[in-house]
Amino acid sequence: MKSQDVKQIQESVRQHYADLVKIDESCCSSVTCCPDTDTNSSAEKNGYTDAQISSIPTDAAEHSFGCGNPLEYTDVQEGDVVVDLGSGAGIDVLLASQLVGESGSAIGIDMTPEMIEKARQNAEEAGAKNVDFRLGEIESMPVGDGSVDWIISNCVICLSPDKHKVFEEAFRVLKPGGKLVVSDMVANNMPGWVRTAVSTWVSCISGALPEDQYLGSIRQAGFEDVQVLSKSAYAKMGPVEVASVKVAAVKPA
Numbered sequence: 001m002k003s004q005d006v007k008q009i010q011e012s013v014r015q016h017y018a019d020l021v022k023i024d025e026s027c028c029s030s031v032t033c034c035p036d037t038d039t040n041s042s043a044e045k046n047g048y049t050d051a052q053i054s055s056i057p058t059d060a061a062e063h064s065f066g067c068g069n070p071l072e073y074t075d076v077q078e079g080d081v082v083v084d085l086g087s088g089a090g091i092d093v094l095l096a097s098q099l100v101g102e103s104g105s106a107i108g109i110d111m112t113p114e115m116i117e118k119a120r121q122n123a124e125e126a127g128a129k130n131v132d133f134r135l136g137e138i139e140s141m142p143v144g145d146g147s148v149d150w151i152i153s154n155c156v157i158c159l160s161p162d163k164h165k166v167f168e169e170a171f172r173v174l175k176p177g178g179k180l181v182v183s184d185m186v187a188n189n190m191p192g193w194v195r196t197a198v199s200t201w202v203s204c205i206s207g208a209l210p211e212d213q214y215l216g217s218i219r220q221a222g223f224e225d226v227q228v229l230s231k232s233a234y235a236k237m238g239p240v241e242v243a244s245v246k247v248a249a250v251k252p253a
Helices: 003-023 050-054 058-062 091-100 113-126 163-173 198-203 211-220
Strands: 081-085 105-110 131-135 148-154 174-188 224-237 240-250
Touching (some): 003 113, 003 198, 081 091, 081 163, 091 113, 091 131, 091 148, 105 113, 113 131, 163 211, 174 211, 211 224
Parallel strands (some): 081 105, 081 148, 105 131, 148 174
8 A cells, every 4th residue: 555545544534533522423323333233322332331331431431433342352450551552532441441450551542632632531530540541553552562461452453554563563562472352343355446445444444354364464463373252244235244353362472
């Protein structure tokens, strides 16, 4: 992909999510990134429990821009360091902060200043002292080498124009034995013209890779035990099959 196209995609995505914050909409109420269900809130649609939703500020739950709850598939322990890629309004960071306790930390990375501001406001409202929201791109994370126990992400890597770089960065910042658990979108049989349409990347579909290519990119970054933990059909448009997947992998010890 040309560098000019990469910049256009990044700016398009950044502006889209900045606009959603300004007009106070969630992903599922506009450009849907999550399976269609009968539940009302985007957080409920994404698999969060009532207890989780009630434990964080309403704003963080209502601005859940994902396709699943990655923490559902983790075993985060007290004292762990968790990094959330594309942390948005902070739902997963705030929930992770409850699991890691005072001796641990939860870090959110997002490239949209408006999201960082909103997440920090939500953290202050929640009284969370062990969180840190950092402005940056997930292709170049503002995180030190080998300093993280868990990498999580919720329907964000599909928005990146350089997913291999994202997984390389995840591998870099994880400690030996650290784990990657992400919820994301994959799409098989996508026409080439859709994948190259910069204006539609914000839909979470145009940038979604075929499942085997997605998993292969994780392995190429150095991860082992790469596996699909769950998979939910999202849409079928002719030969195109789009699905939400939960994927786990481990950095060798």
